[in-house]
Amino acid sequence: MGFVMALAPVVIVGGIVVFVIERLKHKYNQGNLGKNKSKDAQDLLDSLIPMGMLFGCAIDVVLGMFSPISLISTVSLGTGIGYLFGYFAYEIYSKKETAIHK
Structure with missing residues (x-):
């Protein structure tokens, strides 16, 4: 079980x-990868996935202190889940910005 x-x-x-x-x-092979005309908007778009990883890791460290699951497992799961949520935020934000610039 271990x-x-x-x-x-x-x-x-x-x-x-x-x-x-x-x-x-x-998305890259199709040419649909999110690109923005504004440098600030592009920087925000490019940082969504790493920010999701950081927030996921921080949240799971706090939750891991109160759960019986080992801290290493919660940190890795939190980072992976944050990576997934960062990707979803990337998808949503890239569609929103593309629609505005057209």
Whole structure:
């Protein structure tokens, strides 16, 4: 049981990372990757995924203090989930900005 609990975060976060990278690769190959005319808007767009990772990690560190799951597992899961939410924010914001500039 301990072996499964040790590998579960790696498998879950690995699946999230592969999903996000493949989606971004697909968008890049189609030429649909979010680009903004404003440098400030582009900087914000480019920083959404790393900010999601930082917020996810910080939230899970706090939650990990009060849960029986090991802190290493919660940090990795929080970072992976933040990565996924950062990607979703990237998708939403890139569509919003593209619609405004057309």
